[in-house]
Amino acid sequence: MIMKRTTKLSVAGVSLVLVLGLAGAGLSNAHDRWSGYGGSKGGSVAYAHGQGGHFGGQRAKGRKMMRRMMQSFDANEDGSLTQAEIDTGRQQQLAQYDSDNDGTLSLEEFQVFWMEMNRSRMVDRFQRLDEDGDAIVTAGEFLEPFANAVERHDRNGDGVLSKDDRRKKGGRGQRNPDGDGAVAQ
Template identity: 35%
Template sequence: MKKAYLMTGTLIVAMGAASLAMAHGGKERGGERGQMRGAAMFEAMDTNGDGKLTQAEIDAYKAKRFSEADADGDGFLSPEEMAAQGEKKNDERRAKRATRMIERLDANEDGKLSAEELDARGPGNLIEKADKDGDGAVTLEELREARMDMRDKRGKGWKKRGDN
């Protein structure tokens, strides 16, 4: 059982390294945001700041990540510790996303968003933009089409699930 926890912990660390590799693989493999996350991870691992990663730096980073997840310090990751680590990362991402959103939308710069600030910057009248058949209502398909139209207009080239 302990071996399974150790293997799972190793897998978590490997997944982090894989996400770094994917982020550096170009827009088709994570896009601009993935590249930014990859760059931040690279900087975190490049402890001497020379712009290069050595095996020692990678090993130290992996050991640090494992140690952070191993809350009870027993050298193994339990399912609870792994779940807690995942929640911590999710919470950090949500907090960063919320901060960026407030920075972008906070018209009066009070550090908070009012309903008016959200409405002023939002997608506008959804019915007006998405109602293709003019019946005054939006179907799920019309909403999906409008969403894809907005993505295409932004030039991001996002695909629907299942598209290759």
């Protein structure tokens, strides 16, 4: 079945609303003030390894989100989603995680939902750190992604990370090769 452009845009809009709804419920801010960092308290491993840019591969994330929505909500398995299917799927999720059956989710109930929905992301991040694949993250493996963080991100060459090291909006400046700490545009 070929979807019309307006249908694709509608489905993308629903995806965005769901993502923003989850973000409002406590996700890390994906567009942190520090360009290239995943969050204000240390960032993600993907950013630490220099993967992704300011938006960290939003198209790929959108496709993955769409795939997850289809798996979760496409009740008749026809490859498309109606608002009724999404609403029904969300109601079922609410009922599944509402352990006290009061029609709401407490923080504790939401935590169970959140952890289940994000377990694969957690495992992926763990596996990125576990370089030798022994299912244990050693101190060395844990510390390595941030070992040269100041050196890599100190744009003004003052030896510390501060708001002065943020990328300028719209610019991808790098430190000048002459080492004077000035940002080249």
